Amino acid sequence: MDEKRPPSAPRPQLLLLTAGAVIGAVLLAAALVVDLTGANDPQTPAMPTPVRPTMPSLPTTFPTVPPGGSGLPTQLPTDFPTQMPSFPTDLPSIPQMPGGAP
Amino acid sequence: MTANTAPAPIAALRAAVRDDPAARGRALLVVRLAIALYLVELLLNLVRPHTGQNDPILSIFQKASGGGSVGRLLGTPRLVFWTVLAGIVIGALIQAVVLATRPDERRARALTWATIAAMLGPFGLIPVTVVVEYPAQSLACVPGTAFVLWLLHHGQRFSRVPLAMLLVAFGWGALIVFGLGRAASGLAFGTANGFLAKGGKASLTSQIKSQYHVIDLVIVHLAVVNALLVAAGVVLLLVLFRHRVTDVVTGLVLGAAVGLGYNLVESAMFIRLFGSFSAFNGTTGGFEYWVRQSAGLLGGQATFGALLGAGIGVAAQARRPGERRRAALTALAAAIAGAIATEVLSAWLSHLVHDHIDMGGPFDTLVVSPFLWLLPQVPFALVAVVLLVLGTRARAAAARTAVSAETASGPAITRQEAPFLIDPALRLWTLTGTWRLHGWTGLRTLRRLQMAQLDLAAWRWRHLDDAGGPAREEGDALRAKVMRLKTRTGAPAAPRPGQATPRPGQATPRPGQATP
Numbered sequence: 001m002d003e004k005r006p007p008s009a010p011r012p013q014l015l016l017l018t019a020g021a022v023i024g025a026v027l028l029a030a031a032l033v034v035d036l037t038g039a040n041d042p043q044t045p046a047m048p049t050p051v052r053p054t055m056p057s058l059p060t061t062f063p064t065v066p067p068g069g070s071g072l073p074t075q076l077p078t079d080f081p082t083q084m085p086s087f088p089t090d091l092p093s094i095p096q097m098p099g100g101a102p
Numbered sequence: 103m104t105a106n107t108a109p110a111p112i113a114a115l116r117a118a119v120r121d122d123p124a125a126r127g128r129a130l131l132v133v134r135l136a137i138a139l140y141l142v143e144l145l146l147n148l149v150r151p152h153t154g155q156n157d158p159i160l161s162i163f164q165k166a167s168g169g170g171s172v173g174r175l176l177g178t179p180r181l182v183f184w185t186v187l188a189g190i191v192i193g194a195l196i197q198a199v200v201l202a203t204r205p206d207e208r209r210a211r212a213l214t215w216a217t218i219a220a221m222l223g224p225f226g227l228i229p230v231t232v233v234v235e236y237p238a239q240s241l242a243c244v245p246g247t248a249f250v251l252w253l254l255h256h257g258q259r260f261s262r263v264p265l266a267m268l269l270v271a272f273g274w275g276a277l278i279v280f281g282l283g284r285a286a287s288g289l290a291f292g293t294a295n296g297f298l299a300k301g302g303k304a305s306l307t308s309q310i311k312s313q314y315h316v317i318d319l320v321i322v323h324l325a326v327v328n329a330l331l332v333a334a335g336v337v338l339l340l341v342l343f344r345h346r347v348t349d350v351v352t353g354l355v356l357g358a359a360v361g362l363g364y365n366l367v368e369s370a371m372f373i374r375l376f377g378s379f380s381a382f383n384g385t386t387g388g389f390e391y392w393v394r395q396s397a398g399l400l401g402g403q404a405t406f407g408a409l410l411g412a413g414i415g416v417a418a419q420a421r422r423p424g425e426r427r428r429a430a431l432t433a434l435a436a437a438i439a440g441a442i443a444t445e446v447l448s449a450w451l452s453h454l455v456h457d458h459i460d461m462g463g464p465f466d467t468l469v470v471s472p473f474l475w476l477l478p479q480v481p482f483a484l485v486a487v488v489l490l491v492l493g494t495r496a497r498a499a500a501a502r503t504a505v506s507a508e509t510a511s512g513p514a515i516t517r518q519e520a521p522f523l524i525d526p527a528l529r530l531w532t533l534t535g536t537w538r539l540h541g542w543t544g545l546r547t548l549r550r551l552q553m554a555q556l557d558l559a560a561w562r563w564r565h566l567d568d569a570g571g572p573a574r575e576e577g578d579a580l581r582a583k584v585m586r587l588k589t590r591t592g593a594p595a596a597p598r599p600g601q602a603t604p605r606p607g608q609a610t611p612r613p614g615q616a617t618p
């Protein structure tokens with residue numbers, strides 16, 4: 001830059017620029033904290049937790065005999081019917097067709 | 103076409119630009135550094151880890167840019183990319199020809215400008231594409247931007263940056279800072295994606311986290327590259343353009359104009375894109391327009407550009423190398439850190455506040471959201487304003503000394519005219535009174551004379567110690583211009599304080615007409 005410079009020394013301006021850099025450093029640090037803590041990440045909707053079906057608890061004991069019972073049956077029944085049932089023989093006759101026999 | 107037959111704006115531009123070998127050499131150095139930065143980005147993108155079989159050799163060739171809205175924001179059209187590469191090759195070939203043939207001065211000058219145009223020009227196609235694609239949004243941003251440019255031009259005291267210089271600063275911001283910054287950051291986005299997404303195939307959560315990290319890195323990268331390019335532009339302008347005073351005000355005005363140019367193209371793009379994505383992010387194009395072109399027109403890149411330019415102006419003014427380095431580096435640090443902090447903290451504050459305030463309502467749109475965007479920038483804007491005030495005061499003190507010295511040395515500035523030149527308020531009062539007495543012609547004549555006298559005073563300021571040799575010739579030419587303006591039309595007499603001025607429309611003596 002060949003333009004000649006004014007003679008005044010810009011000390012207050014240098015101090016102000018330094019102050020600007022310090023402010024920038026502080027705000028940058030704050031931005032870094034915000035970023036690293038994830039405070040600025042977009043809020044994603046919470047995923048629904050799937051409801052797991054609970055297994056029914058199995059019975060651990062055998063059923064007990066109801067009160068008044070005589071215990072579990074141990075033998076098959078033997079008194080099955082042995083004869084076929086008799087059919088009735090006095091069935092009604094077929095009624096007359098209207099208009100007489102063909 | 104010779105300089106004599108060129109249109110007036112081009113002739114004015116030629117007259118304003120320095121064309122000596124030293125200035126051209128420095129300009130070429132700045133351009134080479136900018137291109138070197140881009141080539142490094144290109145190389146890093148080439149060697150990045152490729153995340154898939156369909157990953158192209160350069161990330162910018164990826165279909166849909168692989169990054170949704172971010173990819174679109176940073177995307178470089180393929181044709182523009184090849185044009186950029188061709189421009190760099192052509193520029194390098196021209197430089198090789200210059201080195202090999204050692205052309206005469208006239209040819210060397212033409213080849214230097216051709217090199218600069220070939221290497222930097224194609225980057226301007228990126229913002230041009232944005233403006234052409236979004237003409238309505240771009241046009242909507244013109245009035246506010248033009249107003250701030252007008253303010254920057256007319257708000258300077260004592261000695262103004264030439265208008266051509268101011269407009270080129272604006273163009274540098276709009277075309278080169280935006281174009282080169284976007285091209286480099288687009289490559290950086292792909293590079294960071296390649297390095298960070300390398301192990302991110304395990305789960306969707308880790309992929310999302312790595313995308314957040316990539317976006318954070320791109321924000322940092324964009325802030326750094328933009329600041330470097332703004333600084334390069336201000337340095338280039340101070341080197342190439344003839345101007346009277348180089349100080350904090352000069353740098354601040356140039357930096358703000360660069361930032362304003364960048365802001366124009368970025369606003370057009372964001373208004374369109376955020377308008378398109380309003381269903382997802384809730385931001386409309388109208389809101390973006392309000393924040394960027396109304397409430398925050400002087401914020402963002404304009405503020406940080408002003409701060410950075412002010413630092414470069416102080417560095418150019420300082421005499422000790424240590425002070426120069428300190429001024430430039432602190433301004434660079436402030437601009438980079440401020441841009442990053444604004445992006446992160448304003449979004450964080452918005453998250454905090456919008457949990458308690460209804461989003462999208464009139465109060466939020468008109469007050470809360472602009473306030474939250476501007477809040478992290480306020481300290482930097484205050485620093486810039488105080489720098490401007492200090493610089494203006496320093497100029498006023500220097501003007502008093504220079505005008506007094508010039509008053510004592512000749513008739514170009516008389517003792518009666520000196521107070522009007524030193525005090526801007528008094529000068530404005532004089533111009534207003536002259537307009538009421540003599541109409542627009544009288545106003546223009548007096549203003550032209552005062553500007554020439556201020557130019558002479560600024561010359562005197564620069565050469566208080568050494569007014570000999572070439573400097574003396576320049577001073578003589580400036581004095582001759584002042585005397586010519588005084589005698590050619592007969593400068594209208596400025597109204598004295600307390601003198602009654604006729605109302606507009608009342609019969610007034612014309613310039614040059616004898617007055618009792």
